[in-house]
Amino acid sequence: MCAHPGVGPWGNTGLLVNCVSGTMQSRRWFGGAGFSFADDPVTETLSQAIRGTGEELDREPDTGVLFGSLRGSVVGLRYYTGVVNKGEMVSLVRQPQNPYDRNAVMVANVYGSQVGHIKRELAALLANIMDNNLARVEGVVPFGVKNQFTMSVVLSFWGKEENRDAVVRQITSRSFKLQTGPTGTHTHADTGTLIASSWVISCLTVCVCLIWERFHVCRWFQRSAQEDYKIGEREAVEVMCTPLLPHQKQALSWMCVCENNVALPHFWEVKGGLFYNTLTHSSVRERPQRVRGGILADDMGLGKTLTTIALILSNFHHGKPLYTHPHPFDECIIWCVSQGKSVVSPVEAASSQSTDDPAARATLIICPLSVLSNWLDQLDQHVRADVKLNVYLYYGSERNRDTHFLSSQHVVLTTYNVLSAEYSGSASPLHTVSWLRVVLDEGHIIRNPNAQQSKAVLKLNTQRRWILTGTPIQNNLRDLWMLVAFLRLKPFDVREWWNRVIQRPVTQGDKTGLQNLQALVKCVTLRRTKTSRVCGRPLVSLPERSVRIEEVELTQKEREEYELARTEGRTTISRYVAEGTVLKNYADVLAILVRLRQFCCHPDLLGKTTTHTADLLLRERLIVKLRLVLGTGSDEECAVCLNSVRLPVITHCAHVYCRPCIAQVIRSEQVARCPLCRGQIKASELVEFPLEEEEEGSNLLENWRSSSKVEALMSSLLRLRSEDDSIRSLVVSQFTRFLTILEIPLREEGFKFVRLDGTMSQKRRAQVIQEFQSDAPGSPLIMLLSLKAGGVGINLSAASRVFLMDPAWNPAVEDQCVDRCHRLGQKRDVVITKFIVKGSVEENMVKIQRQKQDLVEKAFGTKNPGERNTSRVDEIRALMEL
DNA sequence: ACCGCCGGGTGCC
DNA sequence: ACCGCCGGGTGCC
Structure with a gap:
């Protein structure tokens, strides 16, 4: 019986998973810049650190304090099929509706298969702690299964410091012994000191952890990018009228393998008749479902869209290309035979897909509104005109919601907004159709698992899943989870396992955690950067770029x-x-x-x-x-x-x-x-x-006056125009008001210009970009651009001059901005001019920018949080020359 | 379960 | 013997 007053509301499903609590999950914030002068590594790190503490201790008590651990037993093993190995993690799931005991706590392995139950008396204790949210309880099986009846489990209790007393009291009052201090088997105890009670210390500690995490995550992402893929090149089918570049063929080939291959990722081994996962040290009886799809994380401009179109055309059912009838009743079928060697034989592919809905044929592409037209253009442009590819734009109030109609298309294009709107409504057609493939363009959009659009995307019914993104990790590891969950990369699509196997170890600087992460992501990700090479050749060759600093004297x-x-x-x-x-x-x-x-x-x-x-x-x-x-x-x-x-x-x-x-x-x-x-x-x-x-604003313009920097820019622009009036320029500032100020002299000198800043609607942005990129006579020579406007992914290759009006804290942000014109399609050498006021804080910023790489390196050395703290302050002192 | 626990059989040494 | 001890039956929550 349940003798615990104040037991929380039972979940209506009858199950309460200890790591998930409704209120805690519902309100949250992940990553994101929030209040930060976000291009600033200093602030960015700090605000993340601040966010980190709040988040870690509260939303996800995941890295809360370790109160201690105790040994207990799991019983009833013989009734269940769940397998666990020595040292493996298990999850504890409350079963308040259990007819034999309202305090029941079920033990499940990584794959959610039940292993047994916690013994009654201990279950009563856990029920009380879990239902009142006093602590999160994690289980590890120290010795594995020795017999078919019972086994040991080590339970560790994690939670907020303020709940420690209550938890300890509960445990001791029921005459259990909580072991504190080092547990021996696991290093969880370290976390207790990591998140120290002092807010400041914990803030700084998390800060360092985050830098560490970020640095390493970026590093290995780069490294796996450089890696030589043992994948052949695959020719696109004949219906493509654009020849693929070598790296695109490589990507196509890789994507086909990901969709067709029956082999399990290499972290699976067959051991003793079971499938053994080397990352989680767990086994399953049934062959695990392989992820069919992955993350194409190539840099901007390497042709992810084109490659995806090629994939749609080349890899229909059973590894065969998609063939199309020019007319429904036409006998003459255009057969588009893959010219390259097929990676998987049709028989093999067929056997792997035997459980799939053979009727599924449509690919659903979900993208931000701003790139919808780009997809339509590219589908139009790259697919041969005589091929009738059924593409349906599922957008606008008049869209055809008939599921049979949608299922019969080759490609259905829609936006995240449409998807989430349908999802929250009733009977979403998009969620009814059985898709062959779902492609998330700009997939990092779904990095927030609490967002409606993320939830909507998880619920799609499809055989193959793809994520296209240029920035797989935007802020930290957390961003990756949602991608993993979408791909259904078992068992990490369940948050608890992601946290325990990947997130926490990596954040704590555990080497194997990082290796696990690497192994995990490597098997589903292809990433190349503009500097990557294929067969010793650069992927793309770009014109030169040069940077010059122009010093400005104040009056x-x-x-x-x-x-x-x-x-x-x-x-x-x-x-x-x-x-x-x-x-x-x-x-x-x-x-x-x-x-x-x-x-x-x-x-x-x-x-x-x-x-x-x-x-x-x-x-x-x-x-x-x-x-x-x-x-x-x-x-x-x-x-x-x-x-x-x-x-x-x-x-x-x-x-x-x-x-x-x-x-x-x-x-x-x-x-x-x-x-x-x-x-x-x-x-x-x-x-x-x-x-x-x-x-x-109008006040600003009425009493307009110039400044030294304005003059410096104007004389550069005038000189440039007199030398070559076909050269287009980006004028970049972090201050939108400065852009407003610059409009006056530009107009006065008769420059035609457009402006792009963060306050503009997506639609307006697209218009402005199109206008600027157009080579029609009378199109603008100059674009006023706010440093972070538009995010990544806009193409401003019409410009070959960049004027950076003010230095950013983070040189990477400047680079990113310059990359909008120094990219595929750029014909001229790109010249970048940075204006720096002599004898000012800007000069100091440039110095710090130069030292930055060095500083980052130092941050990972043996320096402790305290030292990092002073160096931050030192930096500020350097800026202010104190 | 090579346990613990239960309840029946049994009973000096 | 209203005990102790023995050995068989039994077994998650």
């Missing part, structure tokens, strides 16, 4: 104003340094730095509230910060929904979210906390962006 008057602001900032920061509160006041420090950087561009950049921020009321200071955040990033992400911030509001702790998103967070909790810093927040204290911006 006397500008210098005076700058020095005034600098002195004020130095006073404030040196006070923080003296007090040792630099990191605590980070938002303020950044605000000061941003102001100085803005002065270097133009004195009017910050608007009228430039001085004496200290005297302003809190509300006004927040508005200033909000403006800074939106003005610098210009395409800021909301840490809740991970999309661009809509209806921005700022919390009292100076973090920016969409109003609806943060409002929901506040509503869903009794004591609402800021998702980024865990500070208390209230709906009434959210500060909105005042609508005065427009009027101020």
Whole structure:
């Protein structure tokens, strides 16, 4: 019987999995830039660190404190088929509806097969702890199965520090002994010290872990990219009218193997008649379902779309190409025979697919709205005109929702929005059709598992799954999970196993964790970069690019104003340094730095509230910060929904979210906390962006004045136009207001220009890009571009000059921006000009940029968190010359 | 289960 | 013997 008052609500399914709790999963934020001057490695890391703690300790008690562990037993083994090996992890699942015992706790192996039950008395204890969310309980089987009746299990308890006492009390009051201290078999105890009780220390520790994780994740992704794939090249079928480049043939061949191959990934071995997974050390009786599909993570511009089209045409059922009838009743079938050697024999392929729905024939392509037209264009352009490929654009209110119609297409194109809209409605046609293949274009869009569109994508019924993305990992490992889950890479599509086998070990710096991750992803990912080589030849050859730095001298008057602001900032920061509160006041420090950087561009950049921020009321200071955040990033992400911030509001702790998103967070909790810093927040204290911006903008233009940097740019542009008026330029700034300021002299000098920034709608962006890329007479020579606008993936190859108006903290962001024109299709050499104000914070930034690689390396050395902390502060001191 | 537990058979040494 | 001890039956929650 259940003698525990306050036992939580039973799940309506009758099962409560201990690692998943409804409330904890429902509100969350993953990755994302949130409030950060996100191009800044310093802030980025710090804000991630802040986010990390909140997240780790709360949303996912995953890396919470280890309270201790105890030995117990699993009984009833003989009734179940689940297999476990020595040292293997098991999950504990509450079974409140069990007719014999309401406290029942089921033990399941990695694949979810039941192994047995926790012995009654122990189950009563666990039920109490799990149902009240006092701790998460993880099981490891130390000796494996010795007989058919019972076996040992080591249970470890993880949770929030504040729950430790309650858990310990529960355990001891039922006369169980909680082992604290090193457990011997596993290194979980380390985590106890990792997340120290002091907020600051844990923040910094997580910070270092994140750098470590990021660095390594990037590294090995690169490495596996360079690897020589033992895959042949496969010719595209004859119906393609565009010849594939060698690396595209290679990708096509790899994709066909992924779809057809019956072999299991190499981390599976056959052992004693069972299938043994070398990553989880677990076995299953039935042959595991192989992932059919994968992640094509090639760099931008290497032709992922083209390769995917080739795949659709070449690999229909049984490894044979898709043949098409020009007319339904035409006897003459255009047979498009693969010219290359087929990787898998049809018989072999057929046997592997025997359980598949043979009627499935359509490929569903899901992409962001902005690239829909690109898919249509490319399908049109690359498929021979006499081939009648049935492509249906499933978009717009008039779309044909008939599932038979959809099933009969070769290709159905739709957007993530349409998909998630249908999913939340009733009887979604897209979820009814049995697809042959689903392709997620820009697949990193689904990295947030809580988003509707991610959930919608998981529920699609398909045989093969593909993810196309140029940026498989955007912020950290967490981003990868959703991709793994979509591919149904067993058993890691279940969060608990991902966390226990991959996420936590890697975050803790465990080498084998990293190797596991590598093995796991390598078997489903193909990634090449522009610098990768095929058979010793570069994938693509690009024109040269060169960078020159142009130093700008401030005028006397500008210098005076700058020095005034600098002195004020130095006073404030040196006070923080003296007090040792630099990191605590980070938002303020950044605000000061941003102001100085803005002065270097133009004195009017910050608007009228430039001085004496200290005297302003809190509300006004927040508005200033909000403006800074939106003005610098210009395409800021909301840490809740991970999309661009809509209806921005700022919390009292100076973090920016969409109003609806943060409002929901506040509503869903009794004591609402800021998702980024865990500070208390209230709906009434959210500060909105005042609508005065427009009027101020015009104010800015009415009393327009120039600045040294404006002059420097204009003279470069004028000189360029007089030398060669066919050369197009990108003028890039982090400050959208600076772009506004630049519009005046450009108009005055009669330059035709367009502007692209984060505030523009997708549709407008596409228009602007098209206009700029067009070679029609009278098309614009210049594009004003905000540094982060548009995200990756836009093609500005019409430009061969880039003017970087202000240095970014992170040179990688600058590179990414330059890559928009230095890419496939660029015919000219690309010249990049960076304007740097002499004797200013910008010069120091450039120095730090140069040291950055070095710094990153150091961060992984033996340095402890404390030292990293001081070096951050040192960096700020260097910037301010303190 | 090469256990623990139960309950019946049994009973000085 | 209203015990102890023995050995067979039995066995998750």
